[in-house]
Amino acid sequence: MKNKLNRIKTPKDSETIVTEVVCPNDTNPMGILQGGKLVQWMDIASAVCAQNHAEHICVTASIDNVLFKTPAKIGDIVTIKAKMTRTFNSSMEIFVQAWAKKVVSQKAYLINEAYFTFVAIDDNGNPANEIIAIKPKTIDEKKQFDEAAKRKTARLKK
Numbered sequence: 001m002k003n004k005l006n007r008i009k010t011p012k013d014s015e016t017i018v019t020e021v022v023c024p025n026d027t028n029p030m031g032i033l034q035g036g037k038l039v040q041w042m043d044i045a046s047a048v049c050a051q052n053h054a055e056h057i058c059v060t061a062s063i064d065n066v067l068f069k070t071p072a073k074i075g076d077i078v079t080i081k082a083k084m085t086r087t088f089n090s091s092m093e094i095f096v097q098a099w100a101k102k103v104v105s106q107k108a109y110l111i112n113e114a115y116f117t118f119v120a121i122d123d124n125g126n127p128a129n130e131i132i133a134i135k136p137k138t139i140d141e142k143k144q145f146d147e148a149a150k151r152k153t154a155r156l157k158k
């Protein structure tokens, strides 16, 4: 699975976890976390994941299947996990999930998940010729890896 760079990493190597607290400036008048703010936090977590994997500056090419499942409210602790599913030539797909936790009950629930695609950029500002390959290890990582190719085809068709 190595490519001509002769380097390989696992999804765990670049997994990125970010924690935020929902503050009044992040919310709408009902005290609910704004969707755009959450997507910004998810974008930053996935950019860190992409750049740590690729060792290049990376840009967001697309975000698909953004699904706001449940609202987060003022004071909730939001945890965002970004994990690489697969690398292609210059692009990478990253699965991002966000949970909100109530401080007093310590109950956490999934509030959002989405697939982000990042493209690694070379020194001339073009998509990089090739990036470090990835080798999935766990059953879940292998499933995500296998399905990523189908998702890429579907997304480019759109």
Ligand SMILES: CC(C)(COP(=O)(O)OP(=O)(O)OC[C@H]1O[C@@H](n2cnc3c(N)ncnc32)[C@H](O)[C@@H]1OP(=O)(O)O)[C@@H](O)C(=O)NCCC(=O)NCCS
Binding pocket: 058, 059, 060, 061, 062, 088, 089, 090, 091, 092, 117, 119, 127, 155, 156
């Ligand atoms: C993303 C971007 C670099 C692609 O450049 P491009 O010249 O269209 O590149 P190419 O057509 O050669 O494709 C390069 C890679 O991007 C992927 N790509 C291009 N458009 C895509 C899209 N809409 N969704 C997902 N992947 C995409 C291609 O599949 C290809 O991947 P591969 O090399 O792994 O096969 C370019 O469109 C861009 O700079 N967009 C703006 C990015 C931005 O401003 N983001 C927000 C701030 S970070």
